[in-house]
Amino acid sequence: MKHTLAILVENKPGVLTRVAGLFSRRAFNIESLAVGVTEKPDTSRMTIVVSGDEHVFEQVMKQLNKLIDVIRVSEIPAGDAVNRELALIKVGVDSSTRAEVMQIVTVFRAKIVDVGIKSLVIEITGDEEKINAMEQLLRHFGIKEMVRTGKIAINRGAKTVKVGK
Amino acid sequence: MAKIKISGARAVIESLYKEGVEVIFGYPGGTVLPLYDELYDADIRHILVRHEQAAAHAADGYARATGKVGVCLATSGPGATNLVTGIATAYMDSVPMVAITGQVPSTMIGNDAFQEANITGITLPITKHNYLIQDAKDIPRVFKEAFYIAGTGRPGPVLIDIPKDVQIELIDFEYPEEINLRGYKPTAAGNEQQVKRAASLILDSDRPIFYVGGGIIISEASKELLNLAETLKAPVTTTLMGMSAFPTSHPLSVGMLGMHGTKYANFAIQESDLIIAVGVRFDDRVTGKISAFAPNAKIIHIDIDPAEIGKNVRVDLPIVGDAKNVLKSLLNHVKDGKARTGEWNKKISVWKKETPLTYRKDDLLRPQYVVEQLNAVCPDAIIATEVGQNQMWAAQFFDFKTPRTFISSGGLGTMGYGFPAGMGAKVGKPDSTVIVVAGDGSFQMNSQELATVVQNDIPVIVAILNNGFLGMVRQWQELFFDRRYSETCMHNCVDFVKLAEAYGALGLRATKKSEVRHVIEEAVKSGRPTVIDFVVEREENVSPMVPAGAAINEILELE
Numbered sequence: 001m002k003h004t005l006a007i008l009v010e011n012k013p014g015v016l017t018r019v020a021g022l023f024s025r026r027a028f029n030i031e032s033l034a035v036g037v038t039e040k041p042d043t044s045r046m047t048i049v050v051s052g053d054e055h056v057f058e059q060v061m062k063q064l065n066k067l068i069d070v071i072r073v074s075e076i077p078a079g080d081a082v083n084r085e086l087a088l089i090k091v092g093v094d095s096s097t098r099a100e101v102m103q104i105v106t107v108f109r110a111k112i113v114d115v116g117i118k119s120l121v122i123e124i125t126g127d128e129e130k131i132n133a134m135e136q137l138l139r140h141f142g143i144k145e146m147v148r149t150g151k152i153a154i155n156r157g158a159k160t161v162k163v164g165k
Numbered sequence: 166m167a168k169i170k171i172s173g174a175r176a177v178i179e180s181l182y183k184e185g186v187e188v189i190f191g192y193p194g195g196t197v198l199p200l201y202d203e204l205y206d207a208d209i210r211h212i213l214v215r216h217e218q219a220a221a222h223a224a225d226g227y228a229r230a231t232g233k234v235g236v237c238l239a240t241s242g243p244g245a246t247n248l249v250t251g252i253a254t255a256y257m258d259s260v261p262m263v264a265i266t267g268q269v270p271s272t273m274i275g276n277d278a279f280q281e282a283n284i285t286g287i288t289l290p291i292t293k294h295n296y297l298i299q300d301a302k303d304i305p306r307v308f309k310e311a312f313y314i315a316g317t318g319r320p321g322p323v324l325i326d327i328p329k330d331v332q333i334e335l336i337d338f339e340y341p342e343e344i345n346l347r348g349y350k351p352t353a354a355g356n357e358q359q360v361k362r363a364a365s366l367i368l369d370s371d372r373p374i375f376y377v378g379g380g381i382i383i384s385e386a387s388k389e390l391l392n393l394a395e396t397l398k399a400p401v402t403t404t405l406m407g408m409s410a411f412p413t414s415h416p417l418s419v420g421m422l423g424m425h426g427t428k429y430a431n432f433a434i435q436e437s438d439l440i441i442a443v444g445v446r447f448d449d450r451v452t453g454k455i456s457a458f459a460p461n462a463k464i465i466h467i468d469i470d471p472a473e474i475g476k477n478v479r480v481d482l483p484i485v486g487d488a489k490n491v492l493k494s495l496l497n498h499v500k501d502g503k504a505r506t507g508e509w510n511k512k513i514s515v516w517k518k519e520t521p522l523t524y525r526k527d528d529l530l531r532p533q534y535v536v537e538q539l540n541a542v543c544p545d546a547i548i549a550t551e552v553g554q555n556q557m558w559a560a561q562f563f564d565f566k567t568p569r570t571f572i573s574s575g576g577l578g579t580m581g582y583g584f585p586a587g588m589g590a591k592v593g594k595p596d597s598t599v600i601v602v603a604g605d606g607s608f609q610m611n612s613q614e615l616a617t618v619v620q621n622d623i624p625v626i627v628a629i630l631n632n633g634f635l636g637m638v639r640q641w642q643e644l645f646f647d648r649r650y651s652e653t654c655m656h657n658c659v660d661f662v663k664l665a666e667a668y669g670a671l672g673l674r675a676t677k678k679s680e681v682r683h684v685i686e687e688a689v690k691s692g693r694p695t696v697i698d699f700v701v702e703r704e705e706n707v708s709p710m711v712p713a714g715a716a717i718n719e720i721l722e723l724e
Binding site for chain 1: 285293294297314347348349470471472475
């Protein structure tokens with residue numbers, strides 16, 4: 001079972017190490033991790049996808065809450081949230097395949113951000129499934145390199161994850 | 166308040182004054198020279214140890230004996246890494262401690278400079294929190310936070326790493342009045358609704374038992390526990406960490422539970438219908454085979470650390486809060502109820518009669534007898550233990566009456582802990598008799614501290630139960646490895662009397678039962694740091710014993 005966590009932390013050096021270290025020493029599995037500053041410059045937000053049963057997940061939440069630099073931990077429910085990931089994919093092309101790849105990019109509403117004689121760099125955002133689907137298709141043309149950000153997530157509607165509730 | 170410009174090192178001393186620190190256990194070195202220069206005429210006692218590990222253990226023992234935050238100090242690199250075992254020991258047993266380390270100048274960090282070690286990285290998993298100070302202006306805030314974090318909630322060690330250049334930098338010193346930690350707000354009061362539910366579960370039960378640990382001692386809830394147990398007429402069992410939280414000779418006490426607990430404590434847990442667990446963490450040494458633990462009992466778990474609840478066992482009713490607060494309000498809810506524990510207590514007293522904690526009482530000098538005699542001569546002593554058989558015998562055969570009189574490394578099981586911890590306890594409680602119950606193996610892990618106790622006139626008594634073996638490991642080899650005593654024999658290696666004398670301490674020896682009482686009395690009378698070499702039966706076992714992986718009522722009596 002996968003869970004998505006939004007973790008608000010102090011925007012200080014070393015905090016990522018504390019969080020990541022906790023996962024490794026408690027034998028919790030991180031599937032994906034993304035981090036960046038929030039609307040408040042002193043606060044960063046991590047989005048972590050963990051796998052494990054309910055018991056493991058409960059321990060993850062509690063242990064995270066014990067870290068002094070962790071301000072708030074909340075679960076982003078799978079159904080009621082916007083999940084996004086960004087990927088940059090470098091695909092090998094030649095004159096016979098370039099048009100086809102560009103067509104796929106259009107269908108997926110992705111973007112071509114760099115054009116070379118033998119390659120294209122494609123930028124795609126979307127949920128995990130969409131990016132996986134794109135990757136599958138592009139594999140036929142030869143993926144030379146790929147980089148993904150890891151998932152970020154936000155609740156739908158008025159519900160927020162904020163400091164001090 | 167008028168501001169004065171002072172160095173970072175001076176700011177550290179001023180911060181320690183503000184926190185009421187009276188004593189530091191430490192060892193100097195290159196990167197803490199500015200700090201030691203300030204200590205030279207500071208109004209803080211400094212105990213110069215002979216190994217930094219002992220500084221950490223002594224600060225720990227001081228903290229456990231007094232309830233105050235213990236402070237230790239070491240230089241960068243090897244000084245800092247030598248603290249690591251002591252910090253890990255304190256972390257496992259929730260001991261409030263602030264460890265201060267020097268660091269190479271901030272401009273050199275990351276360059277593999279001389280005596281550089283990334284001590285904040287190293288201690289990340291064994292501290293409650295740690296700091297690398299990069300700007301001297303942060304010193305007052307960091308110290309304020311560190312002492313607060315170390316001493317509140319579930320206590321624990323906090324490390325502060327201070328580069329040498331930061332110690333020299335000049336700052337305006339102003340100690341903060343308030344703490345603003347967005348991510349740290351421990352819950353002290355228990356949820357009132359949960360407490361009410363707990364009260365009705367308790368009044369509904371026929372066979373309740375209190376299972377209490379170090380949390381009672383930390384929150385100073387012994388009086389509340391005693392009131393509650395007497396009101397409910399419910400038996401009390403303590404963990405190793407909970408020894409001294411409840412008087413062991415009280416009629417409701419069933420002593421320690423678990424691997425080397427009393428049979429009747431283990432039977433009582435297994436047959437109870439309600440466990441009121443307070444300040445405990447259901448450690449594997451306590452529960453034995455977890456699936457067979459207390460099969461018929463509901464569990465109320467009271468702890469200040471929410472992460473402990475439901476970690477190892479399913480809990481029927483959790484209460485997050487400080488033990489003292491929760492027990493106090495629990496008492497209000499049950500005091501008018503009627504206890505129906507008559508049958509239950511009768512059953513337990515039969516078990517007590519049938520399966521007492523005992524050993525063979527013949528003419529031979531057995532280690533249990535030594536502990537009994539220590540108890541007879543010094544009934545109010547603080548007992549610090551090493552780890553292994555000596556630790557178990559001290560827990561089993563000394564009669565603990567008041568909290569903070571049993572000081573032992575429970576979670577980490579650190580050999581070499583007891584002697585320096587006893588030294589720290591004696592510094593914190595100079596009017597108490599402090600006895601270190603040691604094994605010959607453990608004592609040799611930090612015996613160099615004899616120099617420290619002599620130099621600083623810290624008259625602890627080290628009672629070595631000398632069997633010439635790493636006794637607990639030997640016991641396991643006897644029971645589970647066909648008596649193949651692989652590397653556990655240390656027979657006749659050290660003359661402990663001469664060792665003591667070499668350091669200027671008093672050395673005494675007893676080889677017969679008849680000599681035991683006399684040497685203990687002589688040690689007490691001398692008022693000097695003393696080592697007593699009790700040459701005891703070599704292959705005595707700690708009994709009873711729950712084999713690893715068995716249920717706790719499958720407890721064996723050993724020869």
